[in-house]
Amino acid sequence: MEKATDVFVIGGGPAGLAAAIAARQRGFNVIVADGSRPPIDKPCGEGLMPDGRAALAELGIFVPEEFSHPFRGISFVSGGLRAEANFPNGCGIGVRRTVLHRLMVERAEAAGVSLLWNTPVKGLHEDGVLLGKEIVRSRWVVGADGGHSLVRRWAGLDRYRCDRTRFAFRRHYRVAPWTDFMELHWGPKCQIYVTPIADDEICVAVVSHDPHLRLDAALPAFSEMISRLRGADVSSIERGATTSTRMLHQVYQGRVALVGDASGSVDSITGEGLCLTFRQAQVLAECFAAGDLRRYQQEHRKLARPPAIMSRLMLTLDWKTSLRQRVMRAFNSDPRLFGGMLAMHVGVLSPLDFAANGISLGWRMLTV
Numbered sequence: 630m631e632k633a634t635d636v637f638v639i640g641g642g643p644a645g646l647a648a649a650i651a652a653r654q655r656g657f658n659v660i661v662a663d664g665s666r667p668p669i670d671k672p673c674g675e676g677l678m679p680d681g682r683a684a685l686a687e688l689g690i691f692v693p694e695e696f697s698h699p700f701r702g703i704s705f706v707s708g709g710l711r712a713e714a715n716f717p718n719g720c721g722i723g724v725r726r727t728v729l730h731r732l733m734v735e736r737a738e739a740a741g742v743s744l745l746w747n748t749p750v751k752g753l754h755e756d757g758v759l760l761g762k763e764i765v766r767s768r769w770v771v772g773a774d775g776g777h778s779l780v781r782r783w784a785g786l787d788r789y790r791c792d793r794t795r796f797a798f799r800r801h802y803r804v805a806p807w808t809d810f811m812e813l814h815w816g817p818k819c820q821i822y823v824t825p826i827a828d829d830e831i832c833v834a835v836v837s838h839d840p841h842l843r844l845d846a847a848l849p850a851f852s853e854m855i856s857r858l859r860g861a862d863v864s865s866i867e868r869g870a871t872t873s874t875r876m877l878h879q880v881y882q883g884r885v886a887l888v889g890d891a892s893g894s895v896d897s898i899t900g901e902g903l904c905l906t907f908r909q910a911q912v913l914a915e916c917f918a919a920g921d922l923r924r925y926q927q928e929h930r931k932l933a934r935p936p937a938i939m940s941r942l943m944l945t946l947d948w949k950t951s952l953r954q955r956v957m958r959a960f961n962s963d964p965r966l967f968g969g970m971l972a973m974h975v976g977v978l979s980p981l982d983f984a985a986n987g988i989s990l991g992w993r994m995l996t997v
């Protein structure tokens with residue numbers, strides 16, 4: 630094994646692989662070490678919005694049609710009302726997490742990244758990282774070890790602002806998707822996300838503030854879902870994860886930079902976590918090339934702001950049922966409003982258009 634490299638990435642999930650590929654694209658030698666073996670699974674809504682697909686394509690990764698399912702927009706379902714809109718910039722796709730991981734690993738290998746699986750990193754060293762008792766020297770170190778990042782702590786970057794943590798459980802069902810939207814069902818105490826991922830399979834996740842609320846207990850409050858899933862085989866085990874919006878004070882220290890969930894996160898309700906991660910990876914590689922991590926700090930903050938605002942808006946709708954129903958009625962009476970919100974979400978609307986859309990929504994809410 631090499632004892633020195635340009636970039637050492639700790640964590641081989643989507644963020645670590647994206648950071649590794651982006652750094653290779655700029656000519657750096659890159660090693661990735663992960664404590665697990667691929668394909669690595671993780672509870673996720675498994676929806677990739679159009680902007681996330683574009684960011685993935687910049688890394689040279691294209692998800693083949695036979696391993697994914699397109700959706701043309703987002704649908705909100707709440708209290709008997711439904712609001713839906715198409716993305717203004719193409720389709721999103723549902724893709725099994727393990728499939729996405731496999732494709733990213735293949736791309737990293739093809740790009741010439743050295744991948745070390747089953748290799749947990751034990752600590753940082755002033756010249757690089759510690760693999761067991763061995764020191765691997767590295768010009769740059771990337772902490773991509775997820776939401777519970779140890780690298781964050783080792784590097785003294787563990788200061789952050791965090792919204793209330795929510796708990797998610799995800800399972801797959803063998804059933805033909807009934808919709809070509811990614812659906813978000815709002816219930817009294819939780820939300821259910823439905824993502825079509827194949828011609829005969831969907832991903833269903835429940836998210837709530839209750840760490841004990843599993844899918845079987847949550848579903849009876851959603852009569853439409855119950856009838857859709859009646860008779861469908863469960864095709865994966867139920868897996869849990871936490872989700873929150875977390876903003877770090879700083880995302881780099883010396884030669885160490887954080888990326889992906891290690892560097893902060895947006896609540897899963899946005900469906901933007903992966904897109905954000907892929908974009909951070911590109912910016913980070915540019916900053917390595919320029920030898921300037923201060924710019925990474927600034928760009929990281931800029932990238933995180935829009936999904937963080939959106940997540941706050943959507944979580945306000947979560948706990949204020951009467952407000953949510955008012956918004957749903959406004960969306961229903963003028964579908965362009967929901968389309969505008971979605972366009973902003975996927976980065977197509979300008980701040981001016983956004984403000985105009987907000988004023989129109991406010992007016993509709995007063996008048997419906």
Ligand SMILES: Cc1cc2nc3c(=O)[nH]c(=O)nc-3n(C[C@H](O)[C@H](O)[C@H](O)COP(=O)(O)OP(=O)(O)OC[C@H]3O[C@@H](n4cnc5c(N)ncnc54)[C@H](O)[C@@H]3O)c2cc1C
Nearest residue numbers: 640642643644663664674675676750775797889890902903
């Ligand atoms: C319920 C839920 C639904 C979501 N839905 C969506 C969605 O629909 N669309 C979307 O875009 N995003 C979604 N997200 C967000 C998305 O899943 C995350 O943003 C993404 O997984 C972040 O990837 P990551 O690589 O930063 O972290 P992870 O996927 O957690 O990877 C971290 C990796 O680091 C490794 N590791 C940890 N410690 C060490 C160590 N010491 N040494 C070596 N390796 C180590 C782990 O083994 C792991 O492989 C969702 C999240 C949740 C919780």
